[in-house]
Amino acid sequence: MSEKGKGKVEVFDSEEDLSVSLAKYTADLADKFSKEKGSFTVVLSGGSLIKSLRKVVEPPYVDAVDWSTWHVFWVDERVVPKDHDDSNYKLAFDGFLSKVPILPGKVYAINDALPAEGAADDYETCLKHLVKSNVISVSAATGFPKFDLMLLGMGPDGHVASLFPGHENEKWVTFIKDSPKPPPERITFTFPVINSSADVALVVCGAGKASPVHPALGNDQNSDPLPVGLVFGQGYSFQAVSCML
Protein backbone atom coordinates (compact mmCIF):
# COMPACT_ATOMS: atom_id res chain seq x y z
CA MET A 1 0.00 0.00 0.00
CA SER A 2 2.93 2.33 0.54
CA GLU A 3 5.95 2.93 -1.65
CA LYS A 4 9.32 1.71 -0.39
CA GLY A 5 11.08 4.51 1.43
CA LYS A 6 8.03 6.70 1.64
CA GLY A 7 5.39 6.97 4.28
CA LYS A 8 1.76 7.24 3.57
CA VAL A 9 -0.60 8.89 6.02
CA GLU A 10 -4.32 8.29 5.90
CA VAL A 11 -6.70 10.10 8.19
CA PHE A 12 -10.22 8.79 8.75
CA ASP A 13 -13.33 10.48 10.11
CA SER A 14 -14.08 7.61 12.43
CA GLU A 15 -12.53 4.55 14.07
CA GLU A 16 -14.99 2.45 12.04
CA ASP A 17 -13.50 3.74 8.76
CA LEU A 18 -9.97 3.18 10.09
CA SER A 19 -10.89 -0.39 10.97
CA VAL A 20 -12.28 -1.08 7.46
CA SER A 21 -9.09 0.23 5.85
CA LEU A 22 -6.80 -1.60 8.28
CA ALA A 23 -8.50 -4.91 7.50
CA LYS A 24 -7.99 -4.47 3.75
CA TYR A 25 -4.38 -3.31 4.21
CA THR A 26 -3.55 -6.30 6.43
CA ALA A 27 -5.35 -8.86 4.25
CA ASP A 28 -3.72 -7.50 1.07
CA LEU A 29 -0.23 -7.68 2.59
CA ALA A 30 -0.87 -11.19 3.93
CA ASP A 31 -1.92 -12.26 0.44
CA LYS A 32 1.09 -10.60 -1.22
CA PHE A 33 3.68 -12.14 1.13
CA SER A 34 1.96 -15.54 1.21
CA LYS A 35 2.02 -15.69 -2.60
CA GLU A 36 5.63 -14.50 -2.77
CA LYS A 37 7.15 -16.77 -0.15
CA GLY A 38 4.47 -19.04 1.33
CA SER A 39 4.35 -17.28 4.70
CA PHE A 40 3.33 -14.04 6.38
CA THR A 41 5.10 -12.84 9.53
CA VAL A 42 3.03 -10.26 11.39
CA VAL A 43 3.82 -8.51 14.65
CA LEU A 44 1.03 -7.28 16.94
CA SER A 45 0.95 -4.62 19.66
CA GLY A 46 -1.34 -4.45 22.64
CA GLY A 47 -3.82 -1.67 23.35
CA SER A 48 -6.60 -0.55 21.06
CA LEU A 49 -4.93 -2.01 17.94
CA ILE A 50 -6.60 -5.37 18.46
CA LYS A 51 -10.05 -3.79 18.50
CA SER A 52 -9.16 -1.84 15.34
CA LEU A 53 -8.20 -5.14 13.67
CA ARG A 54 -11.66 -6.61 14.27
CA LYS A 55 -12.81 -6.37 10.64
CA VAL A 56 -10.10 -8.71 9.38
CA VAL A 57 -11.77 -11.52 11.34
CA GLU A 58 -15.17 -10.73 9.82
CA PRO A 59 -16.50 -11.50 6.31
CA PRO A 60 -15.23 -11.19 3.63
CA TYR A 61 -11.67 -11.43 4.97
CA VAL A 62 -12.19 -14.15 7.55
CA ASP A 63 -12.99 -16.63 4.76
CA ALA A 64 -10.76 -15.16 2.02
CA VAL A 65 -7.48 -14.95 3.96
CA ASP A 66 -5.19 -18.00 3.93
CA TRP A 67 -4.58 -18.17 7.69
CA SER A 68 -2.34 -21.23 7.37
CA THR A 69 0.57 -19.04 6.21
CA TRP A 70 0.44 -16.67 9.20
CA HIS A 71 3.14 -16.48 11.88
CA VAL A 72 2.18 -14.15 14.74
CA PHE A 73 4.55 -12.29 17.08
CA TRP A 74 4.28 -9.49 19.63
CA VAL A 75 6.23 -6.25 19.39
CA ASP A 76 5.84 -5.98 23.15
CA GLU A 77 4.35 -7.98 25.96
CA ARG A 78 3.60 -7.36 29.58
CA VAL A 79 5.36 -9.75 32.00
CA VAL A 80 2.22 -11.38 33.39
CA PRO A 81 0.67 -14.84 32.99
CA LYS A 82 -0.96 -15.46 29.58
CA ASP A 83 -4.41 -15.63 31.14
CA HIS A 84 -4.00 -12.30 33.00
CA ASP A 85 -6.16 -9.37 31.91
CA ASP A 86 -3.02 -7.28 31.23
CA SER A 87 -1.56 -9.87 28.82
CA ASN A 88 -1.24 -8.75 25.20
CA TYR A 89 -1.43 -12.45 24.22
CA LYS A 90 -4.81 -12.76 25.97
CA LEU A 91 -6.03 -9.54 24.37
CA ALA A 92 -5.06 -10.79 20.90
CA PHE A 93 -6.36 -14.31 21.57
CA ASP A 94 -9.78 -13.12 22.76
CA GLY A 95 -10.25 -10.46 20.07
CA PHE A 96 -8.48 -11.99 17.08
CA LEU A 97 -6.60 -15.31 17.24
CA SER A 98 -9.48 -17.36 18.68
CA LYS A 99 -11.62 -16.37 15.66
CA VAL A 100 -9.30 -17.62 12.91
CA PRO A 101 -7.57 -20.95 12.14
CA ILE A 102 -3.95 -19.86 12.64
CA LEU A 103 -1.98 -22.92 13.76
CA PRO A 104 -1.13 -22.65 17.50
CA GLY A 105 2.49 -23.59 16.71
CA LYS A 106 2.77 -20.44 14.61
CA VAL A 107 1.69 -18.13 17.43
CA TYR A 108 4.82 -17.06 19.31
CA ALA A 109 3.82 -15.90 22.80
CA ILE A 110 6.47 -15.03 25.38
CA ASN A 111 7.45 -17.55 28.06
CA ASP A 112 5.30 -16.28 30.93
CA ALA A 113 7.12 -18.42 33.49
CA LEU A 114 10.23 -16.21 33.28
CA PRO A 115 11.00 -12.80 34.82
CA ALA A 116 11.36 -9.79 32.47
CA GLU A 117 15.04 -10.13 31.55
CA GLY A 118 14.83 -13.91 31.02
CA ALA A 119 11.65 -13.56 28.98
CA ALA A 120 13.30 -10.96 26.70
CA ASP A 121 16.38 -13.19 26.19
CA ASP A 122 14.15 -16.22 25.59
CA TYR A 123 12.08 -14.36 22.97
CA GLU A 124 15.26 -13.13 21.24
CA THR A 125 16.56 -16.73 21.17
CA CYS A 126 13.23 -17.87 19.71
CA LEU A 127 13.52 -15.21 16.97
CA LYS A 128 17.10 -16.31 16.21
CA HIS A 129 15.96 -19.94 15.76
CA LEU A 130 13.19 -18.80 13.43
CA VAL A 131 15.70 -16.75 11.41
CA LYS A 132 17.90 -19.87 11.13
CA SER A 133 14.97 -21.98 9.97
CA ASN A 134 13.99 -19.25 7.44
CA VAL A 135 10.61 -18.54 9.01
CA ILE A 136 11.74 -14.94 9.60
CA SER A 137 13.79 -13.17 6.92
CA VAL A 138 16.82 -11.02 7.69
CA SER A 139 17.25 -7.47 6.46
CA ALA A 140 20.22 -7.35 4.08
CA ALA A 141 20.64 -3.68 5.02
CA THR A 142 20.68 -4.01 8.82
CA GLY A 143 21.20 -7.69 9.69
CA PHE A 144 18.16 -7.47 11.97
CA PRO A 145 15.09 -9.71 11.54
CA LYS A 146 12.78 -8.46 8.82
CA PHE A 147 9.12 -9.10 9.59
CA ASP A 148 6.55 -8.64 6.84
CA LEU A 149 4.31 -6.32 8.84
CA MET A 150 4.47 -4.55 12.20
CA LEU A 151 1.18 -3.23 13.51
CA LEU A 152 2.03 -0.56 16.06
CA GLY A 153 -0.16 1.53 18.32
CA MET A 154 1.05 4.76 19.90
CA GLY A 155 0.52 6.11 23.42
CA PRO A 156 -0.36 9.72 24.26
CA ASP A 157 3.30 10.29 25.30
CA GLY A 158 4.48 9.19 21.83
CA HIS A 159 5.60 5.69 22.91
CA VAL A 160 5.42 2.76 20.53
CA ALA A 161 5.82 -0.92 21.55
CA SER A 162 7.19 -0.59 25.13
CA LEU A 163 9.79 1.93 23.99
CA PHE A 164 9.10 4.92 26.20
CA PRO A 165 11.00 8.20 26.04
CA GLY A 166 14.54 7.58 27.36
CA HIS A 167 14.39 3.76 27.41
CA GLU A 168 15.84 2.81 24.00
CA ASN A 169 18.68 0.33 23.32
CA GLU A 170 20.12 -1.80 20.54
CA LYS A 171 19.24 -5.46 21.26
CA TRP A 172 16.59 -7.38 19.27
CA VAL A 173 14.38 -7.76 22.33
CA THR A 174 14.83 -5.85 25.57
CA PHE A 175 12.94 -5.44 28.84
CA ILE A 176 11.85 -2.70 31.18
CA LYS A 177 10.69 -2.82 34.78
CA ASP A 178 9.51 0.78 35.15
CA SER A 179 7.04 1.29 32.34
CA PRO A 180 5.16 4.57 32.82
CA LYS A 181 2.11 2.76 31.36
CA PRO A 182 1.05 -0.06 33.70
CA PRO A 183 1.88 -2.84 34.18
CA PRO A 184 5.52 -1.87 34.84
CA GLU A 185 7.33 -5.02 33.63
CA ARG A 186 7.44 -5.59 29.89
CA ILE A 187 9.55 -6.99 27.10
CA THR A 188 9.76 -5.21 23.77
CA PHE A 189 11.27 -5.31 20.30
CA THR A 190 13.80 -2.51 19.79
CA PHE A 191 13.89 0.19 17.10
CA PRO A 192 16.42 -1.60 14.86
CA VAL A 193 14.02 -4.56 14.65
CA ILE A 194 10.95 -2.38 14.15
CA ASN A 195 12.74 -0.37 11.49
CA SER A 196 13.96 -3.46 9.62
CA SER A 197 10.38 -4.54 8.96
CA ALA A 198 9.14 -4.62 5.35
CA ASP A 199 5.97 -2.73 6.27
CA VAL A 200 4.90 -0.87 9.37
CA ALA A 201 1.46 0.48 10.11
CA LEU A 202 1.12 2.95 12.94
CA VAL A 203 -2.51 2.84 14.00
CA VAL A 204 -3.49 5.89 16.01
CA CYS A 205 -6.93 6.92 17.12
CA GLY A 206 -8.18 9.70 19.36
CA ALA A 207 -7.74 13.41 19.96
CA GLY A 208 -5.48 12.76 22.98
CA LYS A 209 -2.78 11.53 20.61
CA ALA A 210 -2.69 14.55 18.30
CA SER A 211 0.21 16.33 19.97
CA PRO A 212 2.75 13.45 19.72
CA VAL A 213 1.65 12.36 16.26
CA HIS A 214 1.81 15.76 14.54
CA PRO A 215 5.57 16.33 15.15
CA ALA A 216 6.21 12.71 14.12
CA LEU A 217 4.45 13.40 10.85
CA GLY A 218 6.84 16.30 10.27
CA ASN A 219 4.35 19.03 11.12
CA ASP A 220 6.48 20.46 13.94
CA GLN A 221 10.26 20.29 13.53
CA ASN A 222 11.00 22.09 16.81
CA SER A 223 9.78 19.60 19.38
CA ASP A 224 11.97 17.01 21.14
CA PRO A 225 12.02 13.63 19.35
CA LEU A 226 9.62 11.09 20.80
CA PRO A 227 9.88 7.29 20.35
CA VAL A 228 7.27 7.45 17.60
CA GLY A 229 9.55 9.85 15.72
CA LEU A 230 12.21 7.12 15.59
CA VAL A 231 9.81 4.95 13.59
CA PHE A 232 8.89 7.64 11.11
CA GLY A 233 11.45 8.92 8.66
CA GLN A 234 13.43 5.67 8.33
CA GLY A 235 14.15 4.36 4.86
CA TYR A 236 11.41 1.75 4.69
CA SER A 237 7.82 1.47 3.76
CA PHE A 238 5.24 2.41 6.37
CA GLN A 239 1.83 3.84 6.63
CA ALA A 240 0.14 5.67 9.42
CA VAL A 241 -3.56 5.40 9.85
CA SER A 242 -5.18 7.74 12.26
CA CYS A 243 -8.58 9.05 13.11
CA MET A 244 -10.14 11.98 14.91
CA LEU A 245 -6.85 13.78 15.43
Ligand SMILES: O=C(O)[C@H](O)[C@@H](O)[C@H](O)[C@H](O)COP(=O)(O)O
Ligand atom coordinates in the same frame (compact mmCIF):
# COMPACT_ATOMS: atom_id res chain seq x y z
O1 LIG B 1 1.18 -3.27 25.31
C1 LIG B 1 1.10 -2.08 25.09
O2 LIG B 1 0.76 -1.27 25.97
C2 LIG B 1 1.38 -1.60 23.73
O3 LIG B 1 1.78 -2.43 22.76
C3 LIG B 1 1.55 -0.14 23.50
O4 LIG B 1 2.65 0.25 22.74
C4 LIG B 1 0.26 0.34 22.88
O5 LIG B 1 0.23 -0.01 21.51
C5 LIG B 1 0.15 1.84 23.02
O6 LIG B 1 0.25 2.16 24.37
C6 LIG B 1 -1.16 2.36 22.50
O7 LIG B 1 -2.20 1.77 23.23
P1 LIG B 1 -3.69 2.28 23.01
O8 LIG B 1 -3.93 2.14 21.54
O9 LIG B 1 -4.56 1.39 23.84
O10 LIG B 1 -3.70 3.71 23.46
